[in-house]
Each structure stands twice: as C-alpha cells, then as structure tokens.
Amino acid sequence: MVRVNENYLKLxxxxxxxxxxxxxxxxxxxxxGKQIIRLGIGDVTQPIAPAIVEGLQQxxxxxxxxxxxxxxxxDLGYGFLRGTIAEQDYKARGCSVExxxxxxxxxxxxxxxxxxxxxxxxCRIAVCDPVYPVYxxxxxxxxxxxxxxxxxxxxxxxxYMPCTAENGFVPELPTEIPDLIYLCVPNNPTGxxxxxxxxxxxxxxxxxxxxxxxxxxxxxxxxSEDDVxxxxxxxxxxxxxxxxFRSFSKNAGFTGVRLGFTVVPKELIxxxxxxxxxxxxxxxxxxxxxxYIVQKAAMAVYSPEGKxxxxxxxxxxxxNARIIYEGLREAGLEVFGGINxxxxxxxxxxxxxxxxxxxxxxxxxxxxxxxxSGFGPSGxxxxxxxxFGTYENTVEAVERVKKMPYLRK
Amino acid sequence: MVRVNENYLKLxxxxxxxxxxxxxxxxxxxxxGKQIIRLGIGDVTQPIAPAIVEGLQQxxxxxxxxxxxxxxxxDLGYGFLRGTIAEQDYKARGCSVExxxxxxxxxxxxxxxxxxxxxxxxCRIAVCDPVYPVYxxxxxxxxxxxxxxxxxxxxxxxxYMPCTAENGFVPELPTEIPDLIYLCVPNNPTGxxxxxxxxxxxxxxxxxxxxxxxxxxxxxxxxSEDDVxxxxxxxxxxxxxxxxFRSFSKNAGFTGVRLGFTVVPKELIxxxxxxxxxxxxxxxxxxxxxxYIVQKAAMAVYSPEGKxxxxxxxxxxxxNARIIYEGLREAGLEVFGGINxxxxxxxxxxxxxxxxxxxxxxxxxxxxxxxxSGFGPSGxxxxxxxxFGTYENTVEAVERVKKMPYLRK
Numbered sequence: 059m060v061r062v063n064e065n066y067l068k069l070x071x072x073x074x075x076x077x078x079x080x081x082x083x084x085x086x087x088x089x090x091g092k093q094i095i096r097l098g099i100g101d102v103t104q105p106i107a108p109a110i111v112e113g114l115q116q117x118x119x120x121x122x123x124x125x126x127x128x129x130x131x132x133d134l135g136y137g138f139l140r141g142t143i144a145e146q147d148y149k150a151r152g153c154s155v156e157x158x159x160x161x162x163x164x165x166x167x168x169x170x171x172x173x174x175x176x177x178x179x180x181c182r183i184a185v186c187d188p189v190y191p192v193y194x195x196x197x198x199x200x201x202x203x204x205x206x207x208x209x210x211x212x213x214x215x216x217x218y219m220p221c222t223a224e225n226g227f228v229p230e231l232p233t234e235i236p237d238l239i240y241l242c243v244p245n246n247p248t249g250x251x252x253x254x255x256x257x258x259x260x261x262x263x264x265x266x267x268x269x270x271x272x273x274x275x276x277x278x279x280x281x282s283e284d285d286v287x288x289x290x291x292x293x294x295x296x297x298x299x300x301x302x303f304r305s306f307s308k309n310a311g312f313t314g315v316r317l318g319f320t321v322v323p324k325e326l327i328x329x330x331x332x333x334x335x336x337x338x339x340x341x342x343x344x345x346x347x348x349x350y351i352v353q354k355a356a357m358a359v360y361s362p363e364g365k366x367x368x369x370x371x372x373x374x375x376x377x378n379a380r381i382i383y384e385g386l387r388e389a390g391l392e393v394f395g396g397i398n399x400x401x402x403x404x405x406x407x408x409x410x411x412x413x414x415x416x417x418x419x420x421x422x423x424x425x426x427x428x429x430x431s432g433f434g435p436s437g438x439x440x441x442x443x444x445x446f447g448t449y450e451n452t453v454e455a456v457e458r459v460k461k462m463p464y465l466r467k
Numbered sequence: 468m469v470r471v472n473e474n475y476l477k478l479x480x481x482x483x484x485x486x487x488x489x490x491x492x493x494x495x496x497x498x499x500g501k502q503i504i505r506l507g508i509g510d511v512t513q514p515i516a517p518a519i520v521e522g523l524q525q526x527x528x529x530x531x532x533x534x535x536x537x538x539x540x541x542d543l544g545y546g547f548l549r550g551t552i553a554e555q556d557y558k559a560r561g562c563s564v565e566x567x568x569x570x571x572x573x574x575x576x577x578x579x580x581x582x583x584x585x586x587x588x589x590c591r592i593a594v595c596d597p598v599y600p601v602y603x604x605x606x607x608x609x610x611x612x613x614x615x616x617x618x619x620x621x622x623x624x625x626x627y628m629p630c631t632a633e634n635g636f637v638p639e640l641p642t643e644i645p646d647l648i649y650l651c652v653p654n655n656p657t658g659x660x661x662x663x664x665x666x667x668x669x670x671x672x673x674x675x676x677x678x679x680x681x682x683x684x685x686x687x688x689x690x691s692e693d694d695v696x697x698x699x700x701x702x703x704x705x706x707x708x709x710x711x712f713r714s715f716s717k718n719a720g721f722t723g724v725r726l727g728f729t730v731v732p733k734e735l736i737x738x739x740x741x742x743x744x745x746x747x748x749x750x751x752x753x754x755x756x757x758x759y760i761v762q763k764a765a766m767a768v769y770s771p772e773g774k775x776x777x778x779x780x781x782x783x784x785x786x787n788a789r790i791i792y793e794g795l796r797e798a799g800l801e802v803f804g805g806i807n808x809x810x811x812x813x814x815x816x817x818x819x820x821x822x823x824x825x826x827x828x829x830x831x832x833x834x835x836x837x838x839x840s841g842f843g844p845s846g847x848x849x850x851x852x853x854x855f856g857t858y859e860n861t862v863e864a865v866e867r868v869k870k871m872p873y874l875r876k
Contacts, residue, residue: 059646311536328468
C-alpha cells in the first residue's frame with residue numbers, strides 16, 4: 059500500500075495570494091468605477107528587449123532547418139552560454155568562476171527548490187526572516203524543518219534570522235550553528251542588501267563552521283551602490299563555502315521565458331565529497347537541459363545592444379522604485395529598500411498589522427501590495443510594494459497614497 | 468557541519484555513453500576514411516515542423532510588445548494548452564481526463580524524476596528490466612532502493628520485472644507487491660508494448676493492492692496497432708491507480724525545445740490524500756511554469772496543419788524503423804520492437820555480450836548502437852538501434868550490417 063510523503067501534509071495552506079485575490083475581487087464589485095493599481099507581485103511588465111527578441115527569432119529559425127536544428131541540449135548548458143557567463147558575470151568582476159562551474163537551468167526557483175536534495179536530511183537550515191518562501195517550503199517537503207507552530211508561524215528546526223528596521227535588515231550570526239544558510243541578497247521582500255564587509259562576516263562564519271551558504275542573487279542587476287557585491291564570489295573565501303543562484307527573470311524580463319543558472323565551485327567539498335559533482339548528477343538525472351532557443355537568446359543579454367537595452371529597462375523600474383520610495387516618505391511613512399532592489403518595504407503605520415494595512419491601502423487608495431507577514435513572522439508589521447508596474451501607474455499609485463485620509467490625519 | 472545526501476554516493480558511475488564515445492573516438496582514429504553512422508541515441512534529427520516554427524515566431528513577437536507580453540506563466544500551465552490536451556489527447560479517445568488534471572512541465576524526464584518526491588521514502592518500486600534508467604536512479608537518490616550489487620547489477624529493494632524474448636517482453640506480476648510500478652509503454656529500449664488487455668491486468672493489480680502505476684507514455688505517437696492503448700486512461704479503473712507522463716519530444720521533435728505534461732487524476736487518493744494536490748504543491752513550490760512561447764507553440768501540435776506535418780515526421784522515422792527491422796531480419800538477426808516504437812531491439816547473436824556486439828558492429832559496419840546491458844541486467848545479450856537517424860544513413864547502415872563478415876559466415 060502506497061504511503062505518501064507525509065512532510066507535504068505539514069505545509070500550512072498558502073493563502074497569501076488567494077486571499078489577496080478575494081479581497082481585490084470584493085473591492086472591485088463594491089467599487090465598479092475605481093481602477094485598481096497592482097504593485098503586489100514581483101513580475102515584470104516591460105516587454106522582452108529587441109536584441110533578445112531578435113536572438114529568439116534567429117534561434118527559432120535555426121530549429122526549423124535540418125542543418126541547424128538542435129536536439130537535446132547538454133544537461134548542464136551550452137558551452138557558449140556558460141563561457142560567456144563566466145567571463146562577463148564573474149571574471150570581469152574578479153571572481154574565480156570557470157565555465158564548468160556554471161549550471162544552466164530553467165530558472166532560479168527550480169534551483170533554489172532543488173538544491174536541498176544534495177544535502178542530508180539531518181541538515182539544519184537558517185533563513186533570513188522575512189524572505190522568499192521557497193527555501194523553507196522545499197525543506198519542509200524534505201522533512202528537515204521539524205514541526206510548525208501556528209502561533210509563532212515558525213518551524214521548530216529552522217533557525218530564523220530576523221531582519222528588521224531594528225538591526226538595519228542585516229541578519230546576525232545565529233547562536234545555534236546551521237548547516238545550510240540561505241541568503242537572498244538583495245533581499246526579497248525587504249529590498250535591502252549586504253555590503254562587501256557584511257557579507258565577508260558570513261563567508262568566514264560558514265568556512266569556520268563547515269556550513270554552506272545558499273546565495274540567491276536573483277536581483278543583483280538592481281544593485282546601484284559600489285560597496286554592495288553582485289556575487290558572493292567577489293568575497294574572498296566564498297569558493298569553499300557558497301553556492302550562488304542567478305536568474306534572467308529580473309535583469310532581462312525572463313519571468314515567462316525561463317532561464318537561470320547556479321554556480322557550484324569545484325573547491326566546495328563537504329565530507330570529502332564534491333558538491334559540484336553531486337549537483338551535476340542531480341541535473342543530469344532529473345533535468346534535460348534548458349531550451350536551445352532560450353540559451354541562444356540569453357547571449358543577447360551579454361551583447362552591447364542587449365546590455366544597453368536592459369540597462370534602460372532596469373532604469374525604468376528603478377525610477378519607479380525612487381518614485382515610490384520618495385513619495386511614501388513624503389507621505390510620512392517609514393520606507394526601506396528601493397535603492398539596490400526593485401522592492402520597497404515599508405513599516406506599517408500606527409501599529410496596524412500587515413493585513414490591516416493591506417485593507418486600508420486597498421480601500422483608501424485602490425492600490426494592491428503584499429502583506430509582509432506573508433514572507434515570515436518578522437515580516438508582520440511591514441508591507442511590500444514592487445517597482446515592476448508601469449511608470450504611469452506607479453506615479454498614480456503614489457499620488458493616491460499621498461491623499462489617503464488615514465495618512466493626512 | 469554539513470552532511471551530504473549519501474544516497475548519491477551509492478550510484479554507480481554512469482559510463483555507458485562515455486564508454487561509447489571513447490570507443491568511437493578510438494575507431495575513428497584508426498579508420499580515418501570511414502564514415503560512422505550513429506543509431507545510438509534517442510534524439511530526433513528532423514527539424515521543428517513549419518506550423519510549430521510559425522507558432523514559436525508569433526509567440527516571440529508577442530513577447531516583444533508591451534500589450535501582448537507574458538510574464539510568469541501559471542505554475543500548472545496555460546489553460547489554453549491544458550484544455551486542448553484534455554480534449555484531443557484524452558476525451559477524443561474516450562478517457563475521462565479534465566484540463567485541471569493536466570500539469571504542464573519542461574519535459575517528461577523532469578516529471579519522471581521528480582514524481583517520486585510525493586511518495587514516502589519507504590515505498591518499494593518495481594521496474595521493467597531493461598528500461599530507461601531515470602526511474603531507478605531518481606529513487607536511489609531518495610534512498611528507496613537499498614544496496615547495489617555489482618555482480619548482479621541489481622538494487623536490493625527494487626523489484627525487477629524482466630522483459631525478454633522468453634516472455635514476449637510482457638512483464639509478469641511480481642510475487643512481492645510493490646508500491647510504485649513504473650511502466651514505460653511503448654518501452655524504451657525494447658520498442659515493445661502492451662495491448663489493452665495486458666495493461667488491464669496491471670490496472671486491476673494496482674487497484675487491488677493499493678499500488679500506483681507511474682506510466683511513461685513518451686512514445687505513444689509511434690503506436691500503429693489498434694489494440695495498443697495510447698494512454699493508460701483508456702483502460703477502465705486507471706483513474707484510481709495511475710499517473711501518466713507525456714512528452715512533446717518524440718511526437719513533435721521537442722527534445723531541444725522542452726515541453727511535457729503529467730496527468731494526475733483527482734480520483735487518485737492514497738492514505739486519504741489526493742496525489743493531485745501533492746503534485747500541484749510540488750509543481751507550485753519548485754517550478755515556475757513552462758515558457759509561454761513553448762506552450763503557445765505546442766498548440767500547433769494540435770492544429771490541422773501541425774498534425775499533418777507531424778504525421779509525416781513520424782512516418783519518416785517509422786519508415787526507418789521498418790528498414791532496420793526488416794534489414795536485420797534478412798541479415799539473420801532476431802529482432803523486436805520497431806512496430807509501435809522508434810526503437811529496434813535485437814538479440815545479440817552467437818552468445819556474445821552486448822558490449823562485444825557493440826565492438827563487432829562498430830568494427831565491421833561502422834555503425835554505433837547502444838548495448839542493452841546499459842538499460843538493466845536483463846538487457847544483457849540485447850542491443851538497441853534507433854530509427855531517429857536520417858533515411859539515407861539508415862539505409863546505408865542496414866546495407867553495411869548485411870555485409871558484416873560475422874553475419875555472412
């Protein structure tokens with residue numbers, strides 16, 4: 059008789075976005091004339107850049123001719139892309155990352171979710187709180203997280219590292235030593251980052267304790283400050299303790315195109331075993347390569363035209379971020395993030411809960427955001443807005459917030 | 468201190484294709500003038516059909532314009548594709564499969580590898596022997612397979628169901644009752660199938676014993692005989708015991724485009740838990756949807772032009788299969804498969820091993836195939852050739868085999 063993976067049954071229902079949808083629907087019915095502005099979801103809105111569209115079209119044409127058709131891609135990615143990434147994303151920044159340490163995939167979400175498989179089920183994980191929920195959820199499914207406490211919203215075997223206004227959103231070294239440390243930098247949802255010096259503390263800590271840092275750098279393209287590293291491999295010592303996840307979703311608008319990659323350095327050894335070889339085996343056994351047309355198109359991300367077009371795209375979103383950041387401050391709110399990331403994280407005013415502020419913002423401004431409590435217990439009392447809307451909507455949303463009766467009191 | 472997933476260390480090295488490459492390289496160096504014909508790997512060679520290329524191009528164009536840009540796809544797939552599959556692949560064949568029981572993915576290999584996650588680690592698996600190695604390997608990684616015996620090539624907790632010429636390649640019901648039964652029909656590598664009546668035996672057996680059949684139908688488009696079902700859901704009772712994997716790789720040449728889907732019926736319940744909801748949770752947590760452009764292009768697989776173009780493509784490969792099948796029989800070999808599948812499975816002559824025949828075929832004919840022993844212990848003494856080459860190469864390969872000195876003795 060089949061038994062199911064009972065760890066799945068421990069997962070609390072994920073009602074965040076469905077609750078949002080319900081509330082928005084109810085509001086729309088009651089206010090048929092009012093146009094809602096959605097700054098809730100981290101999905102891009104700008105179309106794929108012309109250089110990338112051209113890359114896709116050329117690759118599609120190749121697939122239609124026998125002489126240039128491409129069947130199965132190499133499991134770990136095409137050499138042309140791995141080599142280009144090694145040169146432009148790493149060597150150009152002084153990182154020691156070779157092409158064969160780069161694993162191309164269908165996206166950072168898959169890699170962030172699957173990476174825990176190569177580790178023992180006894181490993182203890184540490185996560186920033188609040189953070190992208192996939193790190194914890196994928197470990198719940200694997201049975202690493204103990205029991206869930208509904209009151210605190212915490213798992214008994216997870217080490218939470220609160221990132222709040224009080225500590226400047228910089229996680230403190232935990233007292234219990236974790237095995238796997240998830241760092242999302244720039245952080246989703248807080249939009250905050252770590253400087254080179256702050257990250258060095260973590261690299262040293264991991265090396266000293268034999269831990270592994272799982273470094274999610276999906277938002278690195280939005281970094282504007284010089285002392286914030288784009289890759290953990292800019293920090294000395296990272297090659298013996300870190301795995302890095304990167305995405306084309308946010309720097310090139312690939313949320314619906316799907317492409318990402320993971321760097322596992324060959325120097326990263328635990329129990330005498332190369333994590334590089336374990337991940338290669340995982341990739342080779344359960345994945346059949348990313349589409350040729352998408353890998354080919356990604357080359358345009360690194361071409362001069364592509365770079366210039368994407369720089370513009372990111373400036374577009376970061377202008378939105380500035381508008382939200384400054385507008386909300388003018389409205390008297392306490393605001394974080396938005397400088398090295400497309401997320402603005404605000405402290406909910408007046409001691410309200412995240413959900414109470416959600417209702418207020420919807421009812422008084424017709425703006426939809428995401429309650430901070432959806433990202434972890436320490437997200438309670440905060441709220442996320444994203445810069446991924448259109449410029450026009452973003453300006454309008456901020457104007458509406460400024461006019462909210464609650465804030466003008 | 469991090470511990471690794473030690474189950475990975477139990478996996479024997481996968482030397483099959485690297486050994487083949489080494490032998491082929493050595494042969495090429497010694498015989499510089501001789502052109503090698505490769506009928507070893509199950510990858511397609513015909514270009515993407517014009518209707519699908521057009522679908523891709525249109526979708527790429529949509530992605531380049533703000534009004535028609537698509538960001539994150541729904542995790543489980545676009546409704547337009549799920550609905551079309553439900554109608555054309557299932558309802559048209561009398562199967563009771565609804566759109567929301569279909570999960571779109573980046574390919575059947577991912578799904579076949581990931582499906583075991585939703586089951587308990589104590590589950591015992593049964594596999595046809597020989598078969599596609601992903602089923603066993605993904606369970607080794609999850610710790611379900613016990614210990615490996617190098618002498619027999621078997622794992623202590625895996626139930627092997629030999630499929631050989633002696634039993635007409637029809638697996639017998641195992642004496643020990645498995646929890647998860649992997650069936651690959653039409654089979655890779657033997658190219659053989661199960662009739663509706665033969666499959667019914669398995670469905671009844673699974674329902675009686677509370678087992679789940681994991682049914683890999685990646686090659687269904689090659690079925691030519693009427694009494695061979697294209698889907699397990701054509702068999703009464705399958706909706707309460709089976710999960711089906713389907714691929715666009717072999718019916719539409721998507722090996723390098725990447726798309727597949729999995730059907731998990733809502734009626735499939737174990738321990739009171741819906742496997743449909745478990746798979747939805749897995750998909751939603753660790754996968755971010757298949758590319759819009761690929762899902763859109765897949766619609767052309769179901770259009771009248773697409774269907775007619777793909778029918779031609781499959782006829783092309785199946786003509787190759789017939790040429791190999793008949794040619795090898797004429798050469799005095801015992802041959803199987805090739806009627807409902809693009810694989811020809813031959814009994815190695817003269818008591819040779821699979822690898823001995825590999826060397827003979829390479830040296831006497833300059834033809835590369837795959838040793839049957841690479842697919843499981845009962846594959847020893849057999850050999851796989853694929854119909855995915857070009858027509859010209861296939862004809863030439865068969866002519867060369869017929870002239871092999873060994874076979875003319």
